[in-house]
Each structure stands twice: as C-alpha cells, then as structure tokens.
Amino acid sequence: MKIGDVSKNTKLPTSTIRYYEEKGLIQSSGRKGLTRTFSPGVVDRLALITLGRNAGLLLDDIRVMLLPDGVDIDRDRLLARADELDEKIKQMTAMRDGLRYAAACQAPNHMECKTFRRLLNIATKRWGRPSAHERN
Structure with missing residues (x-):
C-alpha cells in the first residue's frame, strides 16, 4: 500500500505515519519511486497505536507492546x-x-x-x- 492509501484507510495524516515510522512503531515495506509502501497489516498496527494514544498511553509504552509480527499487551x-x-x-x-x-x-x-x-x-x-x- 502507498502511504497515501494508508492515510486514507486510517484517517491519519501522512506526516503522522512518517513520524511513527521514524520512532520505530511501524516499518515501511519499501519504496515505489519516492513513495513509501506498507504491507496491509500496517493498518491494524496503526489502529493499535491510535487506540493506545486515545487511552492516554505514551508512544514509548505502546512501542514496548508492539512486536515485529504482533503485539504483547502489557x-x-x-x-x-x-x-x-x-x-x-x-x-x-x-x-x-x-x-x-x-x-x-x-x-x-x-x-x-x-x-x-x-x-x-x-x-x-x-x-x-x-x-x-x-x-x-
């Protein structure tokens, strides 16, 4: 998925998606030209991050719970x-x-x-x- 598609699916600005990638919360799967691409699973991962943020958790708290291929909820x-x-x-x-x-x-x-x-x-x-x- 292109970053714009991820943004549309999650209602998150592309700047937030880039920021979460920079902070190690998500990973892009590569690039198509200058555009970042992501696997479809990133939508669920971003939903978990959004849920955690809405609950008042810090990004560091959320990062600890996110494993490369799943989650380990504290x-x-x-x-x-x-x-x-x-x-x-x-x-x-x-x-x-x-x-x-x-x-x-x-x-x-x-x-x-x-x-x-x-x-x-x-x-x-x-x-x-x-x-x-x-x-x-």
Whole structure:
C-alpha cells in the first residue's frame, strides 16, 4: 500500500505515519519511486497505536507492546491506565457538577454563596492549579 492509501484507510495524516515510522512503531515495506509502501497489516498496527494514544498511553509504552509480527499487551499497564482514567472521571464528574451548580446559583455574587465557596475550597485542595497544558 502507498502511504497515501494508508492515510486514507486510517484517517491519519501522512506526516503522522512518517513520524511513527521514524520512532520505530511501524516499518515501511519499501519504496515505489519516492513513495513509501506498507504491507496491509500496517493498518491494524496503526489502529493499535491510535487506540493506545486515545487511552492516554505514551508512544514509548505502546512501542514496548508492539512486536515485529504482533503485539504483547502489557495487561498491568492497561489496568494501571484504567485506574488513572477512573480517578480522572471522578474528578471531572465533580468538576461538571460544580459547574452546573455555579451556572444555576441564584446568589447575586457567586463568592457570597456558601456552597460555591465550599466547591472552590475542594477544587483547590483536590486538584491544585491547572498545568500550562490544561489552561491552554
């Protein structure tokens, strides 16, 4: 398959495909002129990489799981990531509930609302200040 065909099948930009090849996550099977070619199995491999990235795994974590002719899934790493996601879901649920309350609060000034002030206090203790990445 030409790199453009792989891109169409996976919905990944060719630059991402090239980057994954550079990082050793995938391998081209050769070239047809100046165009990289890949075996059809690269589509499944890219799907695994995409799944891992969407789950929040780092490329290094994913690379370790990818074997030349298959995968060796680190079940403990997946369970740890699932636990991290559970904690994030709890935090985001509390944040959502706080935002809904703040939006519905009838106090003339939210800073006068005891419940809203309690939410601010909880947010500061539980989550601290957002990182630069989270603020942007």
